[in-house]
Amino acid sequence: xxxxxxxxxxxxxxxxxxxxxxxxxxxxxxxxxxxxxxxxxxxxxxxxxxxxxxxxxxxxxxxxxxxxxxxxxxxxxxxxxxxxxxxxxxxxxxxxxxxxxxxxxxxxxxxxxxxxxxxxxxxxxxxxxxxxxxxxxxxxxxxxxxxxxxxxxxxxxxxxxxxxxxxxxxxxxxxxxxxxxxxxxxxxxxxxxxxxxxxxxxxxxxxxxxxxxxxxxxxxxxxxxxxxxxxxxxxxxxxxxxxxxxxxxxxxxxxxxxxxxxxxxxxxxxxxxxxxxxxxxxxxxxxxxxxxxxxxxxxxxxxxxxxxxxxxxxxxxxxxxxxxxxxxxxxxxxxxxxxxxxxx
Amino acid sequence: xxxxxxxxxxxxxxxxxxxxxxxxxxxxxxxxxxxxxxxxxxxxxxxxxxxxxxxxxxxxxxxxxxxxxxxxxxxxxxxxxxxxxxxxxxxxxxxxxxxxxxxxxxxxxxxxxxxxxxxxxxxxxxxxxxxxxxxxxxxxxxxxxxxxxxxxxxxxxxxxxxxxxxxxxxxxxxxxxxxxxxxxxxxxxxxxxxxxxxxxxxxxxxxxxxxxxxxxxxxxxxxxxxxxxxxxxxxxxxxxxxxxxxxxxxxxxxxxxxxxxxxxxxxxxxxxxxxxxxxxxxxxxxxxxxxxxxxxxxxxxxxxxx
Amino acid sequence: xxxxxxxxxxxxxxxxxxxxxxxxxxxxxxxxxxxxxxxxxxxxxxxxxxxxxxxxxxxxxxxxxxxxxxxxxxxxxxxxxxxxxxxxxxxxxxxxxxxxxxxxxxxxxxxxxxxxxxxxxxxxxxxxxxxxxxxxxxxxxxxxxxxxxxxxxxxxxxxxxxxxxxxxxxxxxxxxxxxxxxxxxxxxxxxxxxxxxxxxxxxxxxxxxxxxxxxxxxxxxxxxxxxxxxxxxxxxxxxxxxxxxxxxxxxxxxxxxxxxxxxxxxxxxxxxxxxxxxxxxxxxxxxxxxxxxxxxxxxxxxxxxxxxxxxxxxxxxxxxxxxxxxxxxxxxxxxx
Numbered sequence: 001x002x003x004x005x006x007x008x009x010x011x012x013x014x015x016x017x018x019x020x021x022x023x024x025x026x027x028x029x030x031x032x033x034x035x036x037x038x039x040x041x042x043x044x045x046x047x048x049x050x051x052x053x054x055x056x057x058x059x060x061x062x063x064x065x066x067x068x069x070x071x072x073x074x075x076x077x078x079x080x081x082x083x084x085x086x087x088x089x090x091x092x093x094x095x096x097x098x099x100x101x102x103x104x105x106x107x108x109x110x111x112x113x114x115x116x117x118x119x120x121x122x123x124x125x126x127x128x129x130x131x132x133x134x135x136x137x138x139x140x141x142x143x144x145x146x147x148x149x150x151x152x153x154x155x156x157x158x159x160x161x162x163x164x165x166x167x168x169x170x171x172x173x174x175x176x177x178x179x180x181x182x183x184x185x186x187x188x189x190x191x192x193x194x195x196x197x198x199x200x201x202x203x204x205x206x207x208x209x210x211x212x213x214x215x216x217x218x219x220x221x222x223x224x225x226x227x228x229x230x231x232x233x234x235x236x237x238x239x240x241x242x243x244x245x246x247x248x249x250x251x252x253x254x255x256x257x258x259x260x261x262x263x264x265x266x267x268x269x270x271x272x273x274x275x276x277x278x279x280x281x282x283x284x285x286x287x288x289x290x291x292x293x294x295x296x297x298x299x300x301x302x303x304x305x306x307x308x309x310x311x312x313x314x315x316x317x318x319x320x321x322x323x324x325x326x327x328x329x330x331x332x333x334x335x336x337x338x339x340x341x342x343x344x
Numbered sequence: 345x346x347x348x349x350x351x352x353x354x355x356x357x358x359x360x361x362x363x364x365x366x367x368x369x370x371x372x373x374x375x376x377x378x379x380x381x382x383x384x385x386x387x388x389x390x391x392x393x394x395x396x397x398x399x400x401x402x403x404x405x406x407x408x409x410x411x412x413x414x415x416x417x418x419x420x421x422x423x424x425x426x427x428x429x430x431x432x433x434x435x436x437x438x439x440x441x442x443x444x445x446x447x448x449x450x451x452x453x454x455x456x457x458x459x460x461x462x463x464x465x466x467x468x469x470x471x472x473x474x475x476x477x478x479x480x481x482x483x484x485x486x487x488x489x490x491x492x493x494x495x496x497x498x499x500x501x502x503x504x505x506x507x508x509x510x511x512x513x514x515x516x517x518x519x520x521x522x523x524x525x526x527x528x529x530x531x532x533x534x535x536x537x538x539x540x541x542x543x544x545x546x547x548x549x550x551x552x553x554x555x556x557x558x559x560x561x562x563x564x565x566x567x568x569x570x571x572x573x574x575x576x577x578x579x580x581x582x583x584x585x586x587x588x589x590x591x592x593x594x595x596x597x598x599x600x601x602x603x604x605x606x607x608x609x610x611x612x613x614x615x616x617x618x619x620x621x622x623x624x625x626x627x628x629x630x631x632x633x634x635x636x637x638x639x640x641x642x643x644x645x646x647x648x649x650x
Numbered sequence: 651x652x653x654x655x656x657x658x659x660x661x662x663x664x665x666x667x668x669x670x671x672x673x674x675x676x677x678x679x680x681x682x683x684x685x686x687x688x689x690x691x692x693x694x695x696x697x698x699x700x701x702x703x704x705x706x707x708x709x710x711x712x713x714x715x716x717x718x719x720x721x722x723x724x725x726x727x728x729x730x731x732x733x734x735x736x737x738x739x740x741x742x743x744x745x746x747x748x749x750x751x752x753x754x755x756x757x758x759x760x761x762x763x764x765x766x767x768x769x770x771x772x773x774x775x776x777x778x779x780x781x782x783x784x785x786x787x788x789x790x791x792x793x794x795x796x797x798x799x800x801x802x803x804x805x806x807x808x809x810x811x812x813x814x815x816x817x818x819x820x821x822x823x824x825x826x827x828x829x830x831x832x833x834x835x836x837x838x839x840x841x842x843x844x845x846x847x848x849x850x851x852x853x854x855x856x857x858x859x860x861x862x863x864x865x866x867x868x869x870x871x872x873x874x875x876x877x878x879x880x881x882x883x884x885x886x887x888x889x890x891x892x893x894x895x896x897x898x899x900x901x902x903x904x905x906x907x908x909x910x911x912x913x914x915x916x917x918x919x920x921x922x923x924x925x926x927x928x929x930x931x932x933x934x935x936x937x938x939x940x941x942x943x944x945x946x947x948x949x950x951x952x953x954x955x956x957x958x959x960x961x962x963x964x965x966x967x968x969x970x971x972x973x974x975x976x977x978x979x980x981x982x983x984x985x986x
Contacts, residue, residue: 045837046837058554060553084559088557088558090556092557096554099550099551104546104548105550106548107552107566107570109569109643110569122556122558159926162926189700190864190909191700191908191922193908193910194907194922194923195922195923198922216838218838219909219910219912220910222913222914223910223914242914246914257838258912260838260843262868262870262871263871263912264867264869264906264909265894271842271846271871272842273839273843277809277810277840278807278837
């Protein structure tokens with residue numbers, strides 16, 4: 001239908017929660033494009049707004065939450081302008097989602113066969129029986145042994161890894177153009193995580209879909225993503241291809257995150273921690289949201305919120321250091337100087 | 345499932361034994377000599393002796409209990425002092441009336457309760473929810489005999505839409521069933537609401553929505569079946585409350601049921617009749633709970649044996 | 651120089667499964683099945699493994715939060731399993747535990763001051779008059795301010811709550827602290843703060859840690875020695891450097907290779923294990939890993955491998971595999 005190179009284009013998305021008369025800006029002006037067939041990671045710590053971004057794409061924000069502003073373009077149409085009815089046809093069909101908790105994401109009182117079959121019934125008008133046959137195929141696709149027996153089982157009879165495979169089967173049933181995976185392996189053991197990541201990678205190649213991977217695990221990002229957006233306090237602070245992000249991170253937050261990560265593959269004397277805590281939603285700093293924790297913060301950082309600046313290598317960073325208005329040390333190199341700066 | 349059912353049935357045996365002992369001791373726990381109580385203050389020693397002999401009160405206590413059980417198992421609950429009839433047949437004729445009253449009340453409670461609870465949960469935080477829950481609170485706090493009297497006054501005496509009392513015709517059903525079923529409806533509505541609200545917040549409801557399932561189906565298919573699990577327990581307990589509630593409702597509406605029979609028997613100090621009818625009520629209550637437990641497990645496939 | 655503060659010998663922890671019509675014990679979960687290890691004074695021994703391997707059960711058994719089925723737990727020269735309830739309570743002064751979510755183990759209606767005060771009162775640490783000074787000192791040690799003294803747990807963030815949990819453990823001047831997934835629930839930046847704090851406290855107060863975790867990055871950072879558990883058994887144990895850089899057991903190797911490395915240039919060779927961890931109710935015979943091991947043979951099915959050391963292992967490094975040498979020399983090839 002469209003020759004767009006992007007599967008999805010989010011522009012200036014703002015999603016807020018209204019609690020006791022206060023507006024909490026969970027997602028505050030996020031713009032992000034998902035290129036066709038690629039995997040884009042959204043990384044951030046709890047409260048960064050990464051999960052709310054993904055639920056906003058699906059239009060699954062429930063009261064007291066509300067999408068206030070922005071557009072989400074898919075195939076030339078704005079998802080935020082669609083009626084609830086039109087959205088239902090997209091969910092589970094063109095855009096699917098898998099969640100963090102495989103243990104609780106499946107309905108305990110229906111068999112997994114019924115739960116997979118439902119997608120076919122809803123979107124392709126298949127009968128229960130036809131749906132069931134398709135469910136067996138899906139279970140086979142996601143690598144569940146003896147699928148004919150498994151379709152009759154209830155979720156509690158399956159291990160966590162198996163349940164996540166079922167969730168993937170549900171998500172991929174209608175061969176979606178876009179898969180949103182919200183921390184899909186966080187609740188799983190590493191050896192099972194490896195299985196699931198491998199499965200997702202293979203299926204992505206097979207089906208040619210685009211993936212948004214939401215995670216806090218930088219290892220998972222490095223391994224699976226083509227592009228990465230780092231989120232902090234409701235905003236994207238850095239956007240880059242995965243190689244640039246890991247080899248030459250620009251934002252002090254990204255650098256801090258990487259240097260505070262204990263590695264299993266090398267020894268570190270001490271972790272270069274980021275001081276302090278994530279700001280509470282009602283105590284958002286006026287300037288750069290990371291300024292109170294940033295070892296490089298100068299005058300301008302505290303007073304003015306920086307824009308997302310395009311860098312020479314076509315990546316983006318929201319930091320005054322890379323702008324003409326930078327009033328701190330002009331020679332500063334964030335990655336190299338982080339350790340000395342933070343120990344001051 | 346089979347093992348569970350068998351085990352659950354076996355577990356009711358000690359409960360049944362306990363109940364029969366309590367019911368049996370009832371007669372002996374009343375201060376004074378039961379025979380004396382039955383015969384009245386002015387009775388002669390000979391009359392009392394006769395009563396004692398007739399009721400087997402001269403046997404040792406365990407022997408009496410044993411006889412009571414053996415007779416009860418054979419369907420013999422003794423003879424009513426008041427009417428001279430067999431307690432079994434007296435109870436049987438009235439039992440169906442009470443069961444009918446309770447059954448219709450139950451249906452009313454479940455029907456109204458579920459619908460109100462679901463609507464309240466789906467319209468959470470709206471005026472609909474608020475109004476429903478206020479009505480439910482009223483329903484809960486009104487004693488059924490008072491509600492019965494009010495209904496009778498308004499609909500039977502003032503408006504003359506329904507008959508004042510009696511049992512049998514469909515019109516006679518309406519007021520007692522409403523009087524008895526209202527409290528249950530309120531309890532079930534509140535339970536359904538809170539249970540639905542909890543379930544709607546679960547991850548698998550989000551999954552269903554993410555699949556593109558219609559909201560109506562999300563509620564009635566995905567949420568309701570899970571939300572019913574605790575509600576079923578409440579419904580089971582409600583049945584017990586209904587049986588006891590029937591005592592007052594039957595008295596108010598002059599319905600010749602088991603409840604009224606018990607009240608009258610107590611007033612007449614008709615011990616065999618009281619003993620027999622209480623036993624029947626207790627056994628029915630235990631059986632209903634057994635059914636609830638089994639259906640609960642059928643609904644909730646996750647409960648493990650341990 | 652190195653004295654063994656904790657010695658665990660042949661520890662078994664079985665949990666009965668009741669079932670059938672009469673609720674008899676029909677089976678047992680062999681959560682921990684005959685493990686032996688020790689922790690030297692002043693060091694950190696980590697126990698790692700996936701869910702259900704028995705690592706947390708081991709920690710609970712050492713503290714006698716569950717009473718072990720059999721075995722010996724010698725702490726400071728005394729067998730904890732022979733102490734009565736009262737003696738054990740007194741002993742808990744020396745052995746403390748920090749849980750994954752301190753919120754779950756702290757009374758939500760108590761302020762930080764009350765939590766710490768109570769911990770000291772139970773173990774009769776210091777006379778009452780001197781406790782406040784000690785509490786303020788503790789807060790300072792764990793990086794909280796005196797203004798937070800009278801706050802309730804819910805007023806703290808996850809990282810700060812964990813600091814309260816650490817302060818409570820330190821309140822009774824313990825020798826030994828069990829950290830049961832103590833940093834697992836925290837965000838990376840906060841996790842790093844707590845890890846640094848734990849390390850610093852160990853240096854300053856000569857603490858000994860038994861660190862239970864599933865994150866191998868965290869384990870490498872904090873440990874001196876590491877024990878790898880699988881289905882209730884220790885499959886490999888030794889100095890951190892040995893376990894991470896010279897792993898011998900096929901399970902340890904696959905575990906290490908399964909962790910995604912935060913470096914997109916390093917696409918590593920990965921050993922993806924097939925299937926799930928079997929149930930600890932009827933664990934596989936012989937080597938418990940044989941059902942998922944790419945090197946498994948008939949011998950692995952029948953014979954339980956013992957922990958042993960080969961020529962290519964140094965220090966206290968031991969692994970429980972029949973084929974360490976053969977895999978190393980390439981004589982045995984994996985069949986995937």
